[in-house]
Amino acid sequence: MWKRIFPVLFSFGAVVICSVSCTSSKNFTEIHPVQDAHSYANTDSVVIRHLTLKLTVNFENRQLDGTATLHIENFNQARTLILDTKDLTIKKVTANGHTAKRSFKLMPARKVYLGQPLVIHLNPGDSLITITYHTAPEAGALQWLTPRQTAGKKHPFLFSQSQAILARTWVPCQDTPSIRFTYQAEIQTSPDLLALMSASNPTEKSPDGLYHFTMEQPIPSYLLALAVGDLEYRPFDARSGVYAEPEMIEKAAYEFTDTPRMMAAAEKLYGPYRWGRYDILVLPPSFPFGGMENPRLTFATPTVITGDRSLVSLIAHELAHSWSGNLVTNATWNDVWLNEGFTTYFELRIMEALYGREYAEMLEQIGYQDLKRVMGELGPDNPDTRLAIDVDDRNPDDGLSTIAYEKGRSFLKMLELAFGRPAFDDFLKKYFNTFAFHSMDTDHFTEYVREELVRHRRRVESRIHLREWIYEPGLPENCPVPDSPEFRKVDAQRAAFIHGRPAGELNVKGWTTHHWLHFLRALPKNLPRERLIDLDNTFTLSASPNSEIAFAWYQLVIPGHYKPALQHIRTFLLHVGRAKFVVPLYASLMKEKAYRAFARKVYEEARPGYHPVTYAAVDKLMSEKH
Numbered sequence: 001m002w003k004r005i006f007p008v009l010f011s012f013g014a015v016v017i018c019s020v021s022c023t024s025s026k027n028f029t030e031i032h033p034v035q036d037a038h039s040y041a042n043t044d045s046v047v048i049r050h051l052t053l054k055l056t057v058n059f060e061n062r063q064l065d066g067t068a069t070l071h072i073e074n075f076n077q078a079r080t081l082i083l084d085t086k087d088l089t090i091k092k093v094t095a096n097g098h099t100a101k102r103s104f105k106l107m108p109a110r111k112v113y114l115g116q117p118l119v120i121h122l123n124p125g126d127s128l129i130t131i132t133y134h135t136a137p138e139a140g141a142l143q144w145l146t147p148r149q150t151a152g153k154k155h156p157f158l159f160s161q162s163q164a165i166l167a168r169t170w171v172p173c174q175d176t177p178s179i180r181f182t183y184q185a186e187i188q189t190s191p192d193l194l195a196l197m198s199a200s201n202p203t204e205k206s207p208d209g210l211y212h213f214t215m216e217q218p219i220p221s222y223l224l225a226l227a228v229g230d231l232e233y234r235p236f237d238a239r240s241g242v243y244a245e246p247e248m249i250e251k252a253a254y255e256f257t258d259t260p261r262m263m264a265a266a267e268k269l270y271g272p273y274r275w276g277r278y279d280i281l282v283l284p285p286s287f288p289f290g291g292m293e294n295p296r297l298t299f300a301t302p303t304v305i306t307g308d309r310s311l312v313s314l315i316a317h318e319l320a321h322s323w324s325g326n327l328v329t330n331a332t333w334n335d336v337w338l339n340e341g342f343t344t345y346f347e348l349r350i351m352e353a354l355y356g357r358e359y360a361e362m363l364e365q366i367g368y369q370d371l372k373r374v375m376g377e378l379g380p381d382n383p384d385t386r387l388a389i390d391v392d393d394r395n396p397d398d399g400l401s402t403i404a405y406e407k408g409r410s411f412l413k414m415l416e417l418a419f420g421r422p423a424f425d426d427f428l429k430k431y432f433n434t435f436a437f438h439s440m441d442t443d444h445f446t447e448y449v450r451e452e453l454v455r456h457r458r459r460v461e462s463r464i465h466l467r468e469w470i471y472e473p474g475l476p477e478n479c480p481v482p483d484s485p486e487f488r489k490v491d492a493q494r495a496a497f498i499h500g501r502p503a504g505e506l507n508v509k510g511w512t513t514h515h516w517l518h519f520l521r522a523l524p525k526n527l528p529r530e531r532l533i534d535l536d537n538t539f540t541l542s543a544s545p546n547s548e549i550a551f552a553w554y555q556l557v558i559p560g561h562y563k564p565a566l567q568h569i570r571t572f573l574l575h576v577g578r579a580k581f582v583v584p585l586y587a588s589l590m591k592e593k594a595y596r597a598f599a600r601k602v603y604e605e606a607r608p609g610y611h612p613v614t615y616a617a618v619d620k621l622m623s624e625k626h
């Protein structure tokens with residue numbers, strides 16, 4: 001439930017836009033208003049405390065149809081409630097359970113990606129506002145899959161993706177991460193389908209297709225989530241398990257079996273898991289992301305199911321978001337590194353606890369390579385290489401890159417090294433406890449670090465370059481450079497191959513996905529064709545069922561016009577919709593004049609199966625001049 005830690009603050013009437021006011025530390029008791037450029041909501045006067053959804057899922061029309069009742073607190077006697085909406089058809093607004101209609105107006109969009117503000121007239125004493133509405137077939141958060149696009153091929157499938165600012169395309173709400181509310185929902189669908197949400201969930205289909213959900217902990221709107229499909233459940237233990245289509249459920253249960261151990265490791269590090277259950281939903285392959293940390297129910301791509309549990313760091317990442325992101329939340333999308341950098345650091349700590357330091361070092365090295373590559377692409381003076389980015393005039397998705405994840409992680413690792421692991425772990429534990437169920441912005445986090453970590457260790461302060469790390473572009477000199485002994489072994493094999501050793505004579509015994517990624521990524525792009533054939537024939541790389549390995553291989557061979565891979569690239573692009581793979585692959589293909597017609601043809605065929613997030617990015621690069 002909403003934790004009123006410091007009720008005194010409520011008398012100021014602005015607590016809802018106070019991002020980090022609620023702490024015992026004397027320096028953090030002031031109210032700091034946070035302006036969110038990505039929301040129209042008048043949260044300085046009215047806030048949503050609870051949401052009640054009643055929706056019918058209509059696969060034929062690709063529509064959610066029903067009501068959203070907002071339980072509001074109007075602490076400034078505001079005469080209007082301004083909500084975020086995009087592509088919603090508003091049929092009626094009523095108040096306090098009465099049937100009399102309340103006047104409302106959809107105002108023009110300030111920017112297309114923000115959608116339209118819905119302005120509702122308020123009377124004194126209004127506390128319940130009910131909006132009757134339906135979504136558009138092209139609602140940005142919702143992907144409606146035909147049976148053909150699922151593993152089972154018999155039933156349709158629906159899933160949502162609300163982050164960053166897409167909740168407004170299926171629920172009229174205050175769509176900003178600085179506002180939290182609890183929710184209940186009633187979802188009507190067909191009896192042969194199971195509905196799930198980021199809430200308490202059923203484990204079996206209901207005979208009438210009606211499902212009830214409760215989310216007791218207050219969450220920001222971007223964590224609202226819904227999925228409907230032919231799904232089964234397998235428990236791991238009393239508080240965690242996995243949902244997937246029947247065709248995938250056994251594989252998924254095998255792959256993610258370490259989930260309870262991950263939870264135990266995470267709790268040991270940074271305190272209790274506060275969300276009750278932790279389940280995983282494996283989605284069809286068109287899911288555009290690796291995972292989405294919807295509370296109580298992580299949404300995960302099936303592309304991490306490899307059969308050897310080698311990509312389960314994704315689950316460690318989504319689980320870690322239960323602390324960094326879901327519990328302590330970025331106040332605006334300019335602060336997204338507070339969600340993603342912390343989570344990437346935490347993810348590696350969980351992986352280290354479960355699989356040892358050597359394994360975590362490989363992950364760290366891969367992340368660092370990604371960081372260096374993206375830093376090189378963006379250029380060290382690019383403002384988007386700051387941790388404190390500025391996406392106020394953009395769609396927040398356009399400013400999000402590896403920087404938030406890996407520069408953020410490197411920053412925390414640097415602090416760990418500077419202050420020692422025990423002190424840094426104490427600091428993080430206290431941070432999650434102090435700001436649980438609140439938002440945090442970059443300035444106040446910086447103050448908090450100074451107050452809690454640096455204050456008694458002034459000599460360290462000059463060495464850590466706090467300001468430079470957070471507010472300046474590029475990578476500071478004291479960025480930790482990870483070392484991986486395992487990867488040094490891989491380096492030796494790669495060097496031998498480059499100098500002529502046949503692929504069949506390389507020592508690849510015991511290599512995991514990460515060894516392969518390291519091997520492939522650093523091979524020269526101009527390898528002679530016969531060397532590529534040797535590698536491919538020896539290790540069946542073009543047809544690899546492991547999406548990470550296949551992707552790394554395709555990125556290596558596209559510039560060299562290695563034709564035998566083309567049919568496999570086509571199959572991959574038709575099957576997988578994960579943006580991390582799909583967007584760079586089309587970009588690589590379009591860079592090669594000889595492959596442009598091929599890329600356009602495959603895209604034409606594949607596009608209807610992609611999520612809007614994925615095809616928006618590919619559309620953009622296809623329309624660029626080549």
Ligand SMILES: [Zn+2]
Binds near residue numbers: 317340343
């Ligand atoms: Zn994340």
